[in-house]
Amino acid sequence: PFAALRPQKPDALLALIAMHRADSRLDKIDVGVGVYRDEAGLTPVMQAVKAAEGRLHAEQQSKSYLGAEGDVRFAELLMKLVFGEGQSDARRFGLQTPGGTGALRLGAQLLARAAPSSRVWLSEPTWPNHAPIFAEAGLATRLHPYFDVESRGIAFDAMLEALQQSRAGDVLLLHGCCHNPTGTQFTLEQWEALAALCNERDIVPFVDLAYQGLGNGITADGEGAHRLLDAVPTALVAYSCDKNFALYRDRVGALFVQTPTSDLGEVTRANALALARSLWSMPPDHGAAVVRTILDDGELRLSWGDELDRMRDRLNKMRVLLATAHPALTSVASQRGLFSLLPIAPSAVPAIRQTHGIYMPADGRINIAGLNEINLPRFVEGLLPHLEK
Ligand code: PMP
Numbered sequence: 001p002f003a004a005l006r007p008q009k010p011d012a013l014l015a016l017i018a019m020h021r022a023d024s025r026l027d028k029i030d031v032g033v034g035v036y037r038d039e040a041g042l043t044p045v046m047q048a049v050k051a052a053e054g055r056l057h058a059e060q061q062s063k064s065y066l067g068a069e070g071d072v073r074f075a076e077l078l079m080k081l082v083f084g085e086g087q088s089d090a091r092r093f094g095l096q097t098p099g100g101t102g103a104l105r106l107g108a109q110l111l112a113r114a115a116p117s118s119r120v121w122l123s124e125p126t127w128p129n130h131a132p133i134f135a136e137a138g139l140a141t142r143l144h145p146y147f148d149v150e151s152r153g154i155a156f157d158a159m160l161e162a163l164q165q166s167r168a169g170d171v172l173l174l175h176g177c178c179h180n181p182t183g184t185q186f187t188l189e190q191w192e193a194l195a196a197l198c199n200e201r202d203i204v205p206f207v208d209l210a211y212q213g214l215g216n217g218i219t220a221d222g223e224g225a226h227r228l229l230d231a232v233p234t235a236l237v238a239y240s241c242d243k244n245f246a247l248y249r250d251r252v253g254a255l256f257v258q259t260p261t262s263d264l265g266e267v268t269r270a271n272a273l274a275l276a277r278s279l280w281s282m283p284p285d286h287g288a289a290v291v292r293t294i295l296d297d298g299e300l301r302l303s304w305g306d307e308l309d310r311m312r313d314r315l316n317k318m319r320v321l322l323a324t325a326h327p328a329l330t331s332v333a334s335q336r337g338l339f340s341l342l343p344i345a346p347s348a349v350p351a352i353r354q355t356h357g358i359y360m361p362a363d364g365r366i367n368i369a370g371l372n373e374i375n376l377p378r379f380v381e382g383l384l385p386h387l388e389k
Helices: 012-022 047-059 072-083 099-114 130-136 156-165 188-201 218-231 262-279 286-295 298-323 327-333 346-356 376-386
Strands: 092-098 119-124 140-145 171-175 204-209 235-240 252-258 339-341 365-367
Touching: 047 286, 047 298, 072 092, 072 218, 072 235, 072 252, 072 286, 092 099, 092 262, 099 130, 099 204, 099 235, 099 252, 099 262, 119 130, 130 140, 140 156, 156 188, 171 188, 188 204, 188 218, 204 218, 218 235, 252 262, 252 286, 286 298, 298 327, 298 376, 346 376
Parallel strands: 119 140, 119 171, 171 204, 204 235
Antiparallel strands: 092 252, 235 252, 339 365
16 A cells, blocks of 8 residues: 555654754754753753652553553643643643644544534644644644744734634634744733634534643733633643653643533543543653652652752743844844744745754754854854844
8 A cells, every 4th residue: 555655744843953963063053853952052850850850760560551541640630730720620621642733633523523513723824733733633724824924923913814704613723822833822811812803603612731830920821721611611721741750752642522411421421531542542641640649749840840940940041142143133032942943935945944053944943052152153253144134
């Protein structure tokens, strides 16, 4: 059967990693790959994670199967971060998934089973994996305007206007915070307007929360989603712990679903579990057990929170430094998370790479965490002649 398959475009980011690795210049700068890095350019295991892994190693008595829902206490603890403290609404349930990607895919399969003709609205631009995840599940996707090239902020009015084309039952994917790739975030007023739009037009919001804590802090980064989720009857949330716990390769995530009634919630949960069984049977345990151990322990939770605060402070400090380098970069300071989309032409990117050893994707999306106080001046020097404003 494989003769029918078509060649696939190579992954541009992986190609960039390979080029960066092959570059022998000592002062090369990698702002491509999407992981957090410290001042020394490393992506370390967080201290609370190391401590939790030590405890698990000493105390875990069995690795027997858990079930398609994964670690139940993990999902329960995470639910408080997603929906707000004191929220144990019977209309809401959570299942552990392999990363945020697994949560998105499980949500997509659930939607495809429940409402195959619904269309999923994605921001233009968005994380490149969003469209394939929904398309592979059999759902049609539509793009709505999102990024305003002039202000380098959100084109909110244009977004709302495009969504007037939505049909009842359509799905609206929203980045909970730290939009990838633009670094933009909705204000609380905009979240409220989105909630009103979802209610008016009978749209189901699907919140992708992959960077909670890396914008303005755990609580602040969840606030917009809390307001939306409190205001609508039906919603999905794909959560990733891979960035805020730096557990990337351990694949830690959860899907949360909110339904109008608890009866509907029970049927929906049973369907989600059946789909999970056919996708991965059960999610991998280790990373979720680590997160559960941290969130369930006062001391580890504090340690995790402190380290996450330091990571976020470093990102935001680099944002301020970069923003002051040139007027065309001003908006970088008000953006949040790992990414920013810089105003440079794709055609300038290879020259910047060859001349200065600066590695970034052609769309100008940079990972702020690739910068530090030593390399930032060189980064700016390489970039400035190519800025479009
Ligand atoms: N959503 C967004 C917006 C992301 O940027 C990412 C990761 N790059 C994910 C989801 C998926 O995260 P995970 O690695 O946990 O699958």
